[in-house]
Amino acid sequence: MITLSAAIGRYPQTAALLDGVVRDGEVALDCTPFPVISRAFAPMVREGRFDVSEMAIATWLQAWAHGKPLVLLPRVLAARMQEGSLFCRTDSPIRGPGDLLGKRVGVRAYSQTTGLWLRGILQDAHGVAPESVRWITFEDAHVAECRDPDFATRAPAGSDMVQMLKEGALDAIISGNDAPSGDWLRPVFPDPAAASAEFLRRHGFTPINHLLVMRAEHAHHAAAVLRLMDAAGAAPSSGRVVMMPAIAFAAYHAVRQGLILRAPTPQEIWAGLPPDIT
CATH class of the missing domain: 3.40.190.10 (Periplasmic binding protein-like II)
Known part of the structure; x- marks a missing residue:
């Protein structure tokens, strides 16, 4: 078993994971406490401090635009009307x-x-x-x-x-x-x-605030990480197909607003993710 460091906020669907109630035979997550989870985003994109991390969608889009070695997982951790x-x-x-x-x-x-x-x-x-x-x-x-x-x-x-x-x-x-x-x-x-x-x-969708990413070098453990997340609780509006309209909207407007130079293609959005993960 491999232990991956993680920064994940506490939500109803993550509490069992953070409390160690759910386990997987391939991967364990060592979760660093972050009362304000947004404070984990800069260390993740600037230093690669964690193996797995929650991340704001705007941060992920800018991280992608600047070539950060992160793989987006098809799970939503926070979404709300704005x-x-x-x-x-x-x-x-x-x-x-x-x-x-x-x-x-x-x-x-x-x-x-x-x-x-x-x-x-x-x-x-x-x-x-x-x-x-x-x-x-x-x-x-x-x-x-x-x-x-x-x-x-x-x-x-x-x-x-x-x-x-x-x-x-x-x-x-x-x-x-x-x-x-x-x-x-x-x-x-x-x-x-x-x-x-x-x-x-x-x-037809609720805006996504926070996603889940992992360092590219550990992407072969993505399925195990997602098993842990799913065992802890149902993630809102998750899955590649379900998430794409929200990601496309956010990416289009990120370009329009000067946050990134161009929007990622669907292939670029899910690059590095094992193809059997939907």
Whole structure:
């Protein structure tokens, strides 16, 4: 048996794996605790620190674009609708996403996956092109080689995004899982649930946030890793065929937004994965 190092977040479908309840005769996963799993993404793409890792779809696309030796596994670890993650002040003149033209919008990193999805939604459904917004960022991309486009500006060091919105230095912000709260702010989408339902009706999938990757040198153990994942719990919207529409949407908009130069082909997306894994 081989033991592979891993960085995987705790979800209902991964708890049994992290707690050592499920086992496989070929592979064991030694999971490093990460209370905030996104903090594992940069060490994975910059140093290859883990053999198996959860990874944001935007990070994976940039890692692929820069030739990182990673193999994408056909499993989704986190997926959610995105419209409820865009906020403005309650007293803002912004009445909907179309009003963001020319506005200052804060996002943790320009490459943050929620930002990728929301910029795609803004462009497709509301006519708000990425370059028509003044993006204010607070962190670098996980992939060290990546640079933000010219229409993204770094906030002063030590700035707090939520406080900047509160003080009026930003017109709107994109949150991740740590959504702010308070009666001083509201969603930019007047009815986020209805907007999410419309996205699902139009596209037929829930946006993918986090995927599963492994170092290419261990790809021959991919089937065993997936057996462990599947034994722990059902992964949402997983499998090559099911995942492709979401990956294609994300890749198209990653190009449009200046995150990558071109979208990977289906063959490039699954390169290195044993062909019998679907």
